[in-house]
Amino acid sequence: MTDMLRAGSVIGILGGGQLGRMLAVAAARLGYRTHIFEPGANPPAADVAHAVTTAPYENLAALEAFARSVDVVTYEFENIPTSALDAIEAHRPIHPNRRALSISQDRLIEKSFLRDVGLKTAPYVAVDDAESLSQAIDEIGTPAILKTRRLGYDGKGQARLTSADEAGTALKAMAGAAAILEGFVEFSHEVSVIAARGLSGEVAAFDPGENVHEGGILRTTTVPARLSEAQRTDAVLLAGKILNALDYVGVMGVELFVTPKGLIVNEIAPRVHNSGHWTQNGCAIDQFEQHIRAIAGWPLGDGARHSDVVMENLIGDDIARIPEIARERHAALHLYGKAEARPGRKMGHVNRVTRSD
Amino acid sequence: MTDMLRAGSVIGILGGGQLGRMLAVAAARLGYRTHIFEPGANPPAADVAHAVTTAPYENLAALEAFARSVDVVTYEFENIPTSALDAIEAHRPIHPNRRALSISQDRLIEKSFLRDVGLKTAPYVAVDDAESLSQAIDEIGTPAILKTRRLGYDGKGQARLTSADEAGTALKAMAGAAAILEGFVEFSHEVSVIAARGLSGEVAAFDPGENVHEGGILRTTTVPARLSEAQRTDAVLLAGKILNALDYVGVMGVELFVTPKGLIVNEIAPRVHNSGHWTQNGCAIDQFEQHIRAIAGWPLGDGARHSDVVMENLIGDDIARIPEIARERHAALHLYGKAEARPGRKMGHVNRVTRSD
Numbered sequence: 088m089t090d091m092l093r094a095g096s097v098i099g100i101l102g103g104g105q106l107g108r109m110l111a112v113a114a115a116r117l118g119y120r121t122h123i124f125e126p127g128a129n130p131p132a133a134d135v136a137h138a139v140t141t142a143p144y145e146n147l148a149a150l151e152a153f154a155r156s157v158d159v160v161t162y163e164f165e166n167i168p169t170s171a172l173d174a175i176e177a178h179r180p181i182h183p184n185r186r187a188l189s190i191s192q193d194r195l196i197e198k199s200f201l202r203d204v205g206l207k208t209a210p211y212v213a214v215d216d217a218e219s220l221s222q223a224i225d226e227i228g229t230p231a232i233l234k235t236r237r238l239g240y241d242g243k244g245q246a247r248l249t250s251a252d253e254a255g256t257a258l259k260a261m262a263g264a265a266a267i268l269e270g271f272v273e274f275s276h277e278v279s280v281i282a283a284r285g286l287s288g289e290v291a292a293f294d295p296g297e298n299v300h301e302g303g304i305l306r307t308t309t310v311p312a313r314l315s316e317a318q319r320t321d322a323v324l325l326a327g328k329i330l331n332a333l334d335y336v337g338v339m340g341v342e343l344f345v346t347p348k349g350l351i352v353n354e355i356a357p358r359v360h361n362s363g364h365w366t367q368n369g370c371a372i373d374q375f376e377q378h379i380r381a382i383a384g385w386p387l388g389d390g391a392r393h394s395d396v397v398m399e400n401l402i403g404d405d406i407a408r409i410p411e412i413a414r415e416r417h418a419a420l421h422l423y424g425k426a427e428a429r430p431g432r433k434m435g436h437v438n439r440v441t442r443s444d
Numbered sequence: 445m446t447d448m449l450r451a452g453s454v455i456g457i458l459g460g461g462q463l464g465r466m467l468a469v470a471a472a473r474l475g476y477r478t479h480i481f482e483p484g485a486n487p488p489a490a491d492v493a494h495a496v497t498t499a500p501y502e503n504l505a506a507l508e509a510f511a512r513s514v515d516v517v518t519y520e521f522e523n524i525p526t527s528a529l530d531a532i533e534a535h536r537p538i539h540p541n542r543r544a545l546s547i548s549q550d551r552l553i554e555k556s557f558l559r560d561v562g563l564k565t566a567p568y569v570a571v572d573d574a575e576s577l578s579q580a581i582d583e584i585g586t587p588a589i590l591k592t593r594r595l596g597y598d599g600k601g602q603a604r605l606t607s608a609d610e611a612g613t614a615l616k617a618m619a620g621a622a623a624i625l626e627g628f629v630e631f632s633h634e635v636s637v638i639a640a641r642g643l644s645g646e647v648a649a650f651d652p653g654e655n656v657h658e659g660g661i662l663r664t665t666t667v668p669a670r671l672s673e674a675q676r677t678d679a680v681l682l683a684g685k686i687l688n689a690l691d692y693v694g695v696m697g698v699e700l701f702v703t704p705k706g707l708i709v710n711e712i713a714p715r716v717h718n719s720g721h722w723t724q725n726g727c728a729i730d731q732f733e734q735h736i737r738a739i740a741g742w743p744l745g746d747g748a749r750h751s752d753v754v755m756e757n758l759i760g761d762d763i764a765r766i767p768e769i770a771r772e773r774h775a776a777l778h779l780y781g782k783a784e785a786r787p788g789r790k791m792g793h794v795n796r797v798t799r800s801d
Contacts, residue, residue, distance in 0.1 A: 091767060095783055112469050115492045118779035118792070135472045135492045368728060371776045371797055386771045393774075393800040394750060410448060414743045417750075419728045422475035426452055435475065440728055443750040443800045 092158060092383035094118040099157030099179070101171075103130025103139065105423040105433060106163035106359050109367075111135045113375035119383065124153045131423045132163075144171040154178040161337060161382050165191045165357055166238055182382040183337040187357040190333070193236050194267045197355065204332045206325060207351045209344075210270035220258055223268040224251045230271040233257040235264040245303070272351055274344035278312040281363035282326035283338045283377045283387055290330055291377070291387040292323045293370065296398075298342070298362050304431060308362045308398040310369060314345065321350055329355060338363070338378040361433075365396040368419045368438035395442040401435040403428050412437050449515060449740035451475040454494065456514030456536070458528075460487025462780040462790060463520035463716050466724075468492045470732035476740065481510045488780045489520075501528040511535040518694060518739050522548045522714055523595050539739040540694040544714040547690070550593045551624045554712065561689045563682060564708045566701075567627035577615055580625040581608045587628040590614040592621040602660070629708055631701035635669040638720035639683035640695045640734045640744055647687055648734070648744040649680045650727065653755075655699070655719050661788060665719045665755040667726060671702065678707055686712060695720070695735035718790075722753040725776045725795035752799040758792040760785050769794050 092098075098114050100107045103125030111121040111132050120137035123130065126144060133139045138156070142149035144167060154160060154175040161182050172188070175181060190200045198208045212223035214233060224231065229251060235244035244264070246257035258266075277300070282292040297312035298305055314322065326341045340360025342353040363374035372380070372388025380387055401408070406428050412418050422435035449455075455471050457464045460482030468478040468489050477494035480487065483501065490496045495513070499506035501524060511517060511532040518539050529545070532538055547557050555565045569580035571590060581588065586608060592601035601621070603614035615623075634657070639649040654669035655662055671679065683698045686709075697717025699710040720731035729737070729745025737744055758765070763785050769775050779792035 091770075094763070094779070095781065108472070112472070112492065115465070115469070115781060116778055118781050120491050120781065134477050134494045135469065137491045371725060371774050371795075380770070386767075389773055391773060393797060406451070410743075413448075413737070416746055416748060417728050421473055422451070424452065424472060424475050424477065438728075440750060 096158040099160040102163035103132035107132035109375045114379045144168050147174040150174040183357045187333045191357045195236050209272045214266040227270040232269045274346045279362040280322045280326040280341045284330040284335045285381045285387050286384045290327045291390045293390040294392050295322045305361045337381045365398040369394045369396040394440045397439045403430045406434045453515040456517040459520035460489035464489035466732045471736045501525050504531045507531040540714045544690045548714045552593050566629045571623040584627040589626045631703045636719040637679045637683040637698045640738050641687040641692045642738045642744050643741045647684045648747045650747040651749050652679045662718045694738045722755040726751045726753040751797045754796045760787045763791045
């Protein structure tokens with residue numbers, strides 16, 4: 088039995104975007120305060136946090152002061168500099184742990200870890216220059232996708248190769264960064280599992296959701312996903328395997344390709360995940376509360392779903408549709424308080440409850 | 445069609461308790477910021493608000509600065525001094541309006557208003573001194589309840605009279621305040637309707653909940669309440685009548701006694717209400733969001749219930765049961781972040797989802 092973090096404790100969150108914002112609300116609901124560390128001014132999470140530090144991740148003094156002012160630290164995104172983590176970890180625990188972060192920060196290390204624990208991934212080869220790219224294409228064939236090893240999200244830092252002729256252009260798109268060539272996977276659809284592991288080692292998972300992307304950005308998640316019972320069980324067991332192998336604490340998003348040969352892991356995210364937003368209106372305990380429960384030593388929610396949900400991201404100009412969505416029955420809006428609607432910017436999401444039972 | 449309050453606008457909330465806290469979270473979810481005005485230091489709402497002013501309601505300069513910094517003002521409790529309202533209303537609109545506030549601040553005016561719009565209340569007589577109390581007892585009989593006209597909540601400022609002999613003791617309990625003697629109503633149970641009216645005049649109501657009090661404090665609300673279809677319709681129509689008569693904007697709690705002779709209005713609260721907390725886990729749009737929608741010119745949620753819920757208040761030492769409740773399936777905890785658990789103090793609540801459909 089693990090001790091529950093004392094009521095009134097402060098949870099430090101690295102990153103002040105919408106994920107940090109929804110984590111802060113969940114923390115408050117469980118009686119905790121939050122302190123946000125974020126380089127940008129007026130981040131979405133600041134509206135609902137007890138305290139905010141505005142400083143770059145290079146400001147180690149600010150990071151240390153932040154760490155000392157909180158009881159435990161978590162994060163809403165995975166690209167945190169190692170030096171920043173060192174500065175914090177000297178004073179306070181970080182959940183999920185450093186190993187989960189380092190694996191998810193690098194596509195090559197991530198794929199190698201996933202293979203090591205016995206899971207399937209797309210074929211891949213490391214690419215550092217024109218020569219290794221040429222060899223990689225020989226080995227994997229085309230179509231294939233060249234991706235930077237680090238700092239990729241929402242389709243950035245990626246180039247698709249339909250033939251070997253495009254190698255030069257693709258390599259240029261990497262801008263000199265170390266890369267990985269991934270073979271193309273023939274899949275019918277993508278699902279993701281939002282799973283959690285608590286401080287005591289307890290594991291729980293929400294029902295898998297089915298994701299549709301547009302332009303590299305998640306557009307909708309539909310729950311339940313189209314999966315056989317066997318696939319559903321596989322998906323959940325596979326997520327548990329990853330969590331246990333990492334001695335993980337917190338919520339993780341695991342993206343999976345559904346193929347005739349089984350489930351193939353696309354990528355993992357060591358944090359609450361956009362494809363888990365449906366849980367806010369489909370479950371008594373959502374992914375944000377689940378994450379706070381995990382890192383605060385609480386028993387986990389069991390992931391039970393009371394309703395079917397279609398989550399739709401509201402991106403850029405989609406916010407012009409809010410007055411119309413506000414009139415829909417069973418549509419729960421979640422807006423992020425961002426001032427400016429830029430193309431591709433996630434401004435909010437709507438959970439449409441399609442069936443309850 | 446009313447204009448919706450522009451995204452990023454600031455909603456000012458008078459009072460920083462748990463109701464203000466949950467209103468602040470709902471406002472954030474709709475893309476608004478909140479500014480809390482509260483005399484006490486470190487109020488529960490401060491943890492999730494964008495800004496907080498700590499000042500007494502007598503500090504008119506602070507109230508004016510607060511009003512100027514926000515776009516619209518609302519409140520979480522009804523006992524706000526008139527001078528404070530004057531100072532705010534010179535600069536910004538207040539919803540719900542002054543008339544609703546003045547009515548609910550005084551039991552005598554409240555009862556007279558309810559009778560005027562054709563609703564049933566307990567028999568009552570104004571009591572100012574020993575003589576008028578004696579006459580009131582002659583008229584109403586015993587058992588009866590003597591209550592201060594103003595500033596009563598959670599059973600405070602009340603004295604029960606089982607016979608005329610207790611008049612002296614009861615009057616003493618009023619401490620010289622103007623009072624009202626209410627006749628005892630034979631009721632089988634108490635229900636409440638949480639209803640809302642929008643800026644455009646649209647009215648919506650949640651399903652009535654059945655309330656159980658202990659020691660004058662709400663203990664549980666169960667939804668659905670034990671009501672016939674006709675009673676359910678009556679309850680909702682009656683709430684709509686009150687809202688329309690007041691040209692009301694926002695959420696109102698209407699407490700009703702269920703009697704063989706029909707529904708009798710016990711009291712009204714011009715704000716979100718403890719007996720509406722179940723909506724957080726029973727409806728896509730809860731009472732807090734409904735209130736923000738109303739005062740921000742949004743279309744209202746229709747009040748549809750996706751789940752049956754039993755809400756239990758966690759009072760004082762009840763918080764010792766949190767580790768146990770956290771292990772229950774379908775139990776959603778909502779804690780208020782209060783540091784000290786005093787007897788009778790509301791520390792949080794739990795919504796147990798008992799059935800979904």
